Amino acid sequence: MNEVLTLKNVTKSFHQKTAVDDISFTIGKGEVVAILGPNGAGKTTTISMILGLFKPSAGEVRIFNHLPQEKQVREKIGTMLQEVSVMPGLKVQEILELIRSYYPHPLPMSELISLTGLTGEELKTRAEKLSGGQKRRLSFALALAGNPELIIFDEPTVGMDISSRSRFWQTVDSFAAQGKTIIFSTHYLQEADDVADRILLFKDGTIVADGTPAQIKSQIAKPSVSFIVDPETSLEKLYLHTEIDDIYRKNNRVYVQSSNTDRVLELIFQEKLAVRDIQIERGKLEEVYEELTRGTKEAV
Amino acid sequence: MKIFQMQCKMEIVRVLRNRYFVFWSLVMPILFYYIFTNVVNTNPQDEAAWQAHYLMSMTVFSVMGSSMMTLGIRMVQERLQGWSTFMRITPLSDSVYFAAQMVGQSVIHLFSITIIFIAGALINNIALTAIEWVMSGLWILLGSLPFLAIGTLIGLMKKVETAAGVSNVLYMVLAVSGGLWMPLEIMPKVMQNVAQWLPSYHYGNGVWEIVRGGAPEWKNILLLVTYLVLFMVLSKYIRRKQEVA
Numbered sequence A: 001m002n003e004v005l006t007l008k009n010v011t012k013s014f015h016q017k018t019a020v021d022d023i024s025f026t027i028g029k030g031e032v033v034a035i036l037g038p039n040g041a042g043k044t045t046t047i048s049m050i051l052g053l054f055k056p057s058a059g060e061v062r063i064f065n066h067l068p069q070e071k072q073v074r075e076k077i078g079t080m081l082q083e084v085s086v087m088p089g090l091k092v093q094e095i096l097e098l099i100r101s102y103y104p105h106p107l108p109m110s111e112l113i114s115l116t117g118l119t120g121e122e123l124k125t126r127a128e129k130l131s132g133g134q135k136r137r138l139s140f141a142l143a144l145a146g147n148p149e150l151i152i153f154d155e156p157t158v159g160m161d162i163s164s165r166s167r168f169w170q171t172v173d174s175f176a177a178q179g180k181t182i183i184f185s186t187h188y189l190q191e192a193d194d195v196a197d198r199i200l201l202f203k204d205g206t207i208v209a210d211g212t213p214a215q216i217k218s219q220i221a222k223p224s225v226s227f228i229v230d231p232e233t234s235l236e237k238l239y240l241h242t243e244i245d246d247i248y249r250k251n252n253r254v255y256v257q258s259s260n261t262d263r264v265l266e267l268i269f270q271e272k273l274a275v276r277d278i279q280i281e282r283g284k285l286e287e288v289y290e291e292l293t294r295g296t297k298e299a300v
Numbered sequence B: 001m002k003i004f005q006m007q008c009k010m011e012i013v014r015v016l017r018n019r020y021f022v023f024w025s026l027v028m029p030i031l032f033y034y035i036f037t038n039v040v041n042t043n044p045q046d047e048a049a050w051q052a053h054y055l056m057s058m059t060v061f062s063v064m065g066s067s068m069m070t071l072g073i074r075m076v077q078e079r080l081q082g083w084s085t086f087m088r089i090t091p092l093s094d095s096v097y098f099a100a101q102m103v104g105q106s107v108i109h110l111f112s113i114t115i116i117f118i119a120g121a122l123i124n125n126i127a128l129t130a131i132e133w134v135m136s137g138l139w140i141l142l143g144s145l146p147f148l149a150i151g152t153l154i155g156l157m158k159k160v161e162t163a164a165g166v167s168n169v170l171y172m173v174l175a176v177s178g179g180l181w182m183p184l185e186i187m188p189k190v191m192q193n194v195a196q197w198l199p200s201y202h203y204g205n206g207v208w209e210i211v212r213g214g215a216p217e218w219k220n221i222l223l224l225v226t227y228l229v230l231f232m233v234l235s236k237y238i239r240r241k242q243e244v245a
């Protein structure tokens, strides 16, 4: 694998508060990775360290085998921060030209203009006069101005409506298809599942799961067998089997959690339990996410 | 180099588009100049000398103001709005960015000096030698450095309102007590003594000497350089403290 980004035992503390706690991962060329987690999980802090805006309190960050602050790294990364900002006093077109001029191999101006989706008239207005949505598209174009190999977005779709969101991801897809590495953070599970081919699931500053959406499901979302059973019936016998991880009741149904659902069925028949309406459920990622993020302290 | 030129050009464009700059640094000084040399009768003994003196006062007033305010307030704005953060991620180095802002400001100052000199010359028909015009312009350009350093200090403030408020008050106090609005000679003795320690007085005095046919005093240069070093050291110290926090 062609390594683009490596974090090794990275920790970031602000005074007493540990925002990111000893995380490690490596991202290879061409991966599309979602940093998924609820508010306050440490996504922005992690991204800030990757971008060299914060120094880790411990551990190290390497991009293309260099420190994030180095110029040769900066020439290869593009970013859109959580707080979108534009340079006041300059017209849209001027800002695009200015930022392009910083990079050795920028994207053509015409391509950047089409990324902003702004009309000729709007290109001549001062950036500070744009609407929130237009500013976001401008900052998207700025992120790509240098034709970066690694693109990093912090919560890029917050505040976008459904159609701009899908247009945004279509564009990102086209960059992913060119082999660019893309890292984005989100607190929408659906988005991570749809867009990313790898999810880093954050909770309270640690990575609680790392893998493809499917792997995460099998890693932590345990399949279960559920059925309806007369409350009088004793389920004692099932508890004796070590293959079964958990048994609980929810909405009139009994759920038997196990990674080997075939074995659970076998046991049910073996013990001749009077159950009906048996269903087998693959773990749902939504439930895992909810489960994992339940009780997480909200960000201030 | 191309990056640097582009950056300077954009910095200049930004300042010129700033309505406050145009008003405070060009319109106001010229208006004041017109009023105090043509409308209000100040009865100077030597009319021509007074007109040249006051033209220099107003040019110094203009350049001092844009050094302290334009740069400082913009630095605070850019930091608060997150633009500085974005710039840190681009390959443009901090020092090039900073240098471009300084050069951009200086070009702007050259522009202000030229405009105000021309306006003054047209309004009152001031007769200075070519050398005197050039030396005056140069003095005002170089003498702005300690005030640019004050600008970077103001740029370290946390809020735009504080930065704007503090720089405005400082600007007015320095201008009035440095003798830029009215000659020190007509002010109380205490004020005259205080002025001897102010950078604004020495900034003005250098160029007043030039249009009087002399040269800036050593004391003028010494004090301005001392202030420049002082403000730069202070600015660096505060920035380091802020980074640690």
Ligand SMILES: Nc1ncnc2c1ncn2[C@@H]1O[C@H](COP(=O)(O)OP(=O)(O)O)[C@@H](O)[C@H]1O
Pocket: A014, A017, A018, A019, A037, A038, A039, A040, A041, A042, A043, A044, A045, A046, A299, A300
């Ligand atoms: N500059 C800071 N000073 C103190 N605490 C911070 C700072 N930045 C973030 N935190 C804290 O660190 C935790 C993680 O924050 P953040 O990385 O912004 O989370 P996310 O982006 O996932 O919402 C939060 O509890 C937040 O309050």
Ligand SMILES: [Mg+2]
Pocket: A043, A044, A045, A082, A154, A155
């Ligand atoms: Mg965040």
